Amino acid sequence: MAKQPTGSKTKPSTRRRRSAAKDTVGTNPPPTPQTTESPISSETASAAPVPQERPTTQSRLEPEQPEQPEQPEQPEQPEQPEQPEQPEQPEQPEQPEQPEQPEQPEASPVVAQPPAREAPAPYPESEPPPPSAPARPGLFVVHVTPELATVAKVGGLADVVFGLSRELAIRGNHVEIVLPKYASMRYDQIYDLHEVHRDLWVPWYDGAIHCSVYFGFVHDRKCFFIEPHSGDDFFDRPAIYGYPDDVLRYAFFSRAAIEFLWQSGKHPDVIHCHDWQTALLPVYLYEFYQRLGMTHPRVCLTIHNFAHQGVVDGELLHATGLQHPARFHHHDRLGDPRYPGMLNLLKGGIVYSNFVTTVSPRYAFETKDQGQGFGLEGVLHAHQIKYGGVVNGIDYDLWNPEIDRHIPARYGLETIEAKYDDKRALRQRLMLADNEKAIVAFIGRLDPQKGLELVRHAIFYTLERGAQFVLLGSSPDPAINADFWGLKRMLNDSPDCHLEIGFDEELAHLIYAGADMMLVPSRFEPCGLTQMIALRYGTIPVVRAVGGLADTVFDKDHAARPLHERNGYVFNDYDHAGLESALGRAIACYHDYPGDFRALMHNAMRTDYSWNRPGQDYLNIYDYIRNG
Numbered sequence: 001m002a003k004q005p006t007g008s009k010t011k012p013s014t015r016r017r018r019s020a021a022k023d024t025v026g027t028n029p030p031p032t033p034q035t036t037e038s039p040i041s042s043e044t045a046s047a048a049p050v051p052q053e054r055p056t057t058q059s060r061l062e063p064e065q066p067e068q069p070e071q072p073e074q075p076e077q078p079e080q081p082e083q084p085e086q087p088e089q090p091e092q093p094e095q096p097e098q099p100e101q102p103e104q105p106e107a108s109p110v111v112a113q114p115p116a117r118e119a120p121a122p123y124p125e126s127e128p129p130p131p132s133a134p135a136r137p138g139l140f141v142v143h144v145t146p147e148l149a150t151v152a153k154v155g156g157l158a159d160v161v162f163g164l165s166r167e168l169a170i171r172g173n174h175v176e177i178v179l180p181k182y183a184s185m186r187y188d189q190i191y192d193l194h195e196v197h198r199d200l201w202v203p204w205y206d207g208a209i210h211c212s213v214y215f216g217f218v219h220d221r222k223c224f225f226i227e228p229h230s231g232d233d234f235f236d237r238p239a240i241y242g243y244p245d246d247v248l249r250y251a252f253f254s255r256a257a258i259e260f261l262w263q264s265g266k267h268p269d270v271i272h273c274h275d276w277q278t279a280l281l282p283v284y285l286y287e288f289y290q291r292l293g294m295t296h297p298r299v300c301l302t303i304h305n306f307a308h309q310g311v312v313d314g315e316l317l318h319a320t321g322l323q324h325p326a327r328f329h330h331h332d333r334l335g336d337p338r339y340p341g342m343l344n345l346l347k348g349g350i351v352y353s354n355f356v357t358t359v360s361p362r363y364a365f366e367t368k369d370q371g372q373g374f375g376l377e378g379v380l381h382a383h384q385i386k387y388g389g390v391v392n393g394i395d396y397d398l399w400n401p402e403i404d405r406h407i408p409a410r411y412g413l414e415t416i417e418a419k420y421d422d423k424r425a426l427r428q429r430l431m432l433a434d435n436e437k438a439i440v441a442f443i444g445r446l447d448p449q450k451g452l453e454l455v456r457h458a459i460f461y462t463l464e465r466g467a468q469f470v471l472l473g474s475s476p477d478p479a480i481n482a483d484f485w486g487l488k489r490m491l492n493d494s495p496d497c498h499l500e501i502g503f504d505e506e507l508a509h510l511i512y513a514g515a516d517m518m519l520v521p522s523r524f525e526p527c528g529l530t531q532m533i534a535l536r537y538g539t540i541p542v543v544r545a546v547g548g549l550a551d552t553v554f555d556k557d558h559a560a561r562p563l564h565e566r567n568g569y570v571f572n573d574y575d576h577a578g579l580e581s582a583l584g585r586a587i588a589c590y591h592d593y594p595g596d597f598r599a600l601m602h603n604a605m606r607t608d609y610s611w612n613r614p615g616q617d618y619l620n621i622y623d624y625i626r627n628g
């Protein structure tokens with residue numbers, strides 16, 4: 001656990017000013033929107049396990065009141081710290097009324113129904129994209145994030161911020177991104193990086209840490225990078241994550257990000273936070289900064305994976321100045337539901353944000369109602385009125401077989417034959433036999449989440465069924481890597497199998513283009529990008545019906561969808577029989593009914609998983625919380 005930072009430069013006057021605010025407990029719960037329209041488009045909702053028709057009775061939603069944070073006694077007004085010049089604040093009550101009863105079920109974006117896989121959701125490909133909202137003023141949106149493709153990427157979160165920020169900008173909004181200035185970033189991908197703020201002092205323990213802020217463009221996105229100068233070296237480390245003080249590192253970053261917005265006089269309409277790493281930002285906003293004049297911004301928090309929550313002991317309160325242990329350890333606020341005495345940053349983000357999304361409607365349902373919330377099911381229920389799922393998009397500039405510079409043969413719907421040139425190229429590169437067989441592929445982190453026992457079984461099953469198998473993956477866990485290396489050695493002589501243990505972006509492109517099927521047998525999958533990328537390349541996904549996989553892949557034989565919307569193979573049970581039922585049908589169709597398989601490839605390539613629809617969904621959410 002990090003101790004009092006050593007070597008932090010402190011600025012006494014700042015410290016004094018802050019302490020007045022810190023010593024007083026804020027009483028401002030986040031405003032809850034009161035509009036009656038769901039902010040998430042019906043198109044997205046229809047693809048999700050939400051009711052196909054609007055619920056008409058209260059019982060279809062949870063009848064209980066959304067729990068509000070405990071209202072502590074009103075403390076004496078703190079001495080107001082010196083205010084920086086504040087821009088005029090738009091008229092808005094600090095504490096908009098809370099809805100009396102959740103008796104306006106139409107207002108709830110929450111996923112309250114069992115999965116609707118059998119209830120077809122009609123949005124045929126021919127349907128035009130959702131109409132853009134009538135002329136509306138652009139919003140000022142700031143993403144505060146620990147990751148951003150292409151400079152600091154660990155997982156899908158980096159791609160989401162990259163893709164969504166561009167989509168929002170295209171739609172006429174002003175978008176900025178705030179992230180840590182990691183030593184390990186891809187600086188070659190940042191254009192015109194320069195210092196813009198030399199004197200940012202961020203309260204930390206009893207002092208403050210001196211930070212600099214840099215500005216630069218990452219593929220046209222406007223980015224601010226925060227660099228703390230202290231003996232802790234929070235971001236001056238070889239990797240992005242994996243340190244014992246990770247929770248404090250990001251608690252500091254979140255504080256630095258909002259302090260930067262406040263000191264630089266920025267008053268975004270929406271601050272969009274991502275995952276536990278930035279989940280404390282709304283807590284700071286409503287506990288400290290609102291009374292310093294920051295009454296304008298609303299906060300949207302997107303949770304990309306509930307498996308990681310940022311759980312920490314009471315040291316957090318000393319470090320951050322959230323000084324009232326009884327208040328913050330309370331189960332209505334940051335008290336961790338599973339580990340008594342611990343604090344949970346993600347939970348704090350859920351309680352304090354104005355809206356919370358996760359990355360698919362199905363995962364929203366699973367996390368709240370199916371025990372997949374890693375202990376946060378209760379808090380999701382309590383705040384269900386402001387919780388919903390939006391399927392991620394993929395960046396079609398990056399993932400597009402018509403323009404992909406990593407593949408030797410480019411192709412589209414009309415030129416799909418060229419895909420087989422990529423198949424040959426893939427075989428050549430991996431020294432596989434050139435024959436009539438189908439190629440089944442797996443690309444992903446070798447993490448238990450991804451269904452590794454089923455991946456292993458699929459390799460042998462595929463070979464037994466007369467097809468070829470290609471795997472590209474890696475794990476930070478040496479035991480898992482060793483296991484797959486063992487498998488690789490065992491299959492080394494097979495002309496029909498290649499396992500590539502490592503991370504290789506370019507090879508991934510060639511596999512998406514050259515394979516016939518993409519296997520995604522996850523135990524749980526918040527959204528999943530691999531199946532969406534595969535669809536774009538006409539590579540048929542074979543997936544387990546969980547999370548975003550269930551929202552994006554529809555079974556060729558069993559889906560309750562029109563034929564032209566069916567785009568893959570789906571199985572339910574996490575066992576060998578389940579996997580074989582889907583993979584076996586896919587391989588059989590490839591060999592025995594090539595015409596049907598080709599039709600399926602066409603359906604796959606026509607499926608639109610660009611950022612167009614989710615971009616509109618997020619704008620609806622922003623409007624919803626702004627109008628609250």
Ligand code: ADP
Nearest residue numbers: 155156444445473502503504505508528529530
């Ligand atoms: P997660 O975020 O859980 O890792 P996603 O499916 O959301 O899974 O995103 C995975 C992304 O990372 C995809 O773009 C996939 O192509 C890429 N990827 C995963 N493993 C590798 C690898 N070993 N080499 C290259 N790309 C990889």
